[in-house]
Amino acid sequence: MNPTxxxxxxxxxxLVMRNAAPDVAASDRANALGLTAALLVMAAEAFDGAAAMLVAENRAFRALLVRGAAHVPTGLxxxxxxxxxxxALQAINARLRQGLIDLHTAVEGVDPxxxxxxxSELVASTGRRRTAGMAG
Amino acid sequence: MARMLEPRLASYIAGKMPQASAVAVDSLSRISGGASRETYRFRLTWNEGGEARERKLILRRDPPASLIETERRIEFEAYRAFHGSSVPVPEMLWLEEESDALDHPFFIAEEIAGFQAGVATLWAEPYVSTLTALGQRKWTILGDIARADPEALGLTGVMPAVEPDQCWNRELSHWEAVLDDDEVEPLPITRAAIRWLRANPPPPPARIAVVHGDYRTGNFLYDDKGGIHGILDWEMAHLGDPLEDLGWSFNPVWTFGRGLAGGLLPHAEAIALWEASSGLKADLAALKWWTLFNCVKGQAIWVSSARAWIDGANREPIMVYPAWALINAQDQATLAVMGKLS
Incomplete structure (x- = not known):
């Protein structure tokens, strides 16, 4: 997730510290803390699975990039x-995702x-990244 | 924070009301949400003609960095153009484009009080039993916007012109550039959608219309009988293809898990209402293009919020929420529109 x-x-x-001050208006405090609570719930859910999700995705992306090396011989x-x-896993993931974009562009209409x-992997990726707090 | 604005706001308004005395502002409180503008409600009191008067008003002020970078004059003029028409909007009072009075540009409008805004209350009684009626009003009003003549409304002098055959390219290029500038990590699904959109452009619209730009469930004031009393959030309004708004209203991230357009109506029913109201025919292939385009636009907006937070331009929690809650959901929505989900 970004921001991290x-x-x-x-x-x-x-933000919580600032809103602990007694002179903060009730409406300002409610606005700040309501959304903070929602973000904390999302962070809690992401924490446990983040590394596993990224490792699974990186492995899947690597396999596709190796398979398609002939289409994008960039030495990635x-x-x-x-x-x-x-x-660290996110940094590698970003590099692999860019490689996947290049590969996808190269094989469209060329290698069905x-x-x-x-x-198929992009569909699987959104499934891995889905959390309960997400919209849609 | 809000209390400190009250005397400054009163001073500004007093300058706009030379006939009034004892101008005062109280009860200023921020309304939650509003990542593109800070929105406050307040009570204005004053004396005029020997009488004490009061009015409930809204302040919309630019934040330090916005979810969406837009021209507030266009938003102000769009509201003003539709005021008194079949498209319900609040009355606009004053636009201030300088930062001297309240640190950032702002405008002041009437408050349409007594109605709900946002989606949180929609899915429980008494509102949940009115969703069909609400949807019927929603897409009928959207058709009214599409039917309106931008020139007769005085909006062609405010909003940049666009040639019919360039509507799609202007919008897609704009939001693609936003993605190029603000993307935090590469987005393979969105980039694939952009390639498809460029390879399969839609036909030009039958006519250029006012496009609201953010016409979704949650951006209007509603009652408990399915009535709509104010269309809000015109900050992305522009001239363009009227199907663009219909496509945004069909972005699957706005289904709220209900499998219906905007969480309210079957898509075919929404289209029929829009066609009846607008007098236009919705070309389904073109509508698919605009729906997918709006998946790209949505992603650009969510990514921009992440970028503004990361760069430190705006550290409000509201800037994190779209990035965390919507980027993956928007990817799934894009896959759905492209027919990639089984």
Whole structure:
């Protein structure tokens, strides 16, 4: 999730502190804390599964990029998932996602099987990223 | 924060009402939501002609950084153009484009009081039994907007002109540029949608119309009988293809889990109401294009909110919520419109 969960939690902590002051108007406090609560619930749900989701997605993207290497011979560094900090996994994920865009563009109308495989993974990706607090 | 604005607001309004004395503002409170403008309600009191008077008003002020960068004059003039028509909107009073009075530009309008706004209350009684009637009003009013003559409304002098065959390209290029500037991580689904949109452009519209730009469930004031009393949030209004608004109203992120257009009506019924009201025919292929386009536009807006927060331009929680709650939902909606979900 972007903005990242740690950055948002730090900001929300400051917001809660400011709203603990007795001279904050009730309507201002209600506005600030109501949405803060919703974000905390979403952060809690994301925390447990974030690393697993990113590792699964990175593996799937790598497999597609290896399979389609002939279409996009850019020498993309596929990286690995040895560093399990979410920030590290996200950085690799962003690189792989850009590689997937390049691959998808290259195979559209050219390699129907690979194109279908990319779409299939994109569908799976949104399923992995879905959380209870999401709209739609 | 809100209390500190009251005397400054009163001073500004006193300057606009030379016939009034004892101009005062009280009960100023911020209305939740509003990531593109800060919205406050307040009570104005004054003396005039020997009588004490009061009026409930709304202040819409630019935040330090907005979810959507827009021209407030266009928003102000759009409201003013439709006031008194079959499209219900609040009366606009004063527009201030300088930052001296209240630190940021703003406008002041009447408050249409006594009605609900937003979607949170819609899904329970007494409102949930009125959803069909509400949907009928919603798409009938949208047809009224599409039917209105922008020139007769005086909006062609405010809103940039567009050639019919360029409506789609202007809008798509604008929002693609927003994505290019603000994207936090690559978006394969949105980029695939953009490629499809460029490869399959829609036909030009039968006529250029006023496009509200954010016509969705939640952006109007409603009662408990299915009536709509104010169409809000015109900050993205522009001239263009009237199908654009219909497409935004069909963006699947606005179904609220109900499988209906805007959470209110079957799509075919909404289209029929819009056609009857607008006098236009909704080309279904073109409507699909505009619905998918609005998935791209939505993604650009959610991404922009993330960017504004990350860059420190606006650290309000409301800027995080669209990014966390809507980016993946918008991706799923895009897949649905493209027919990629089984």
């Amino acid at each position: 969960v740690p950055a948002v939690l730090a900001e929300l902590a400051g 560094d596929l990286g690995d998932d040895e560093d399990l900090r979410v920030s 099987d690979l194109e279908a495989a990319v779409w």
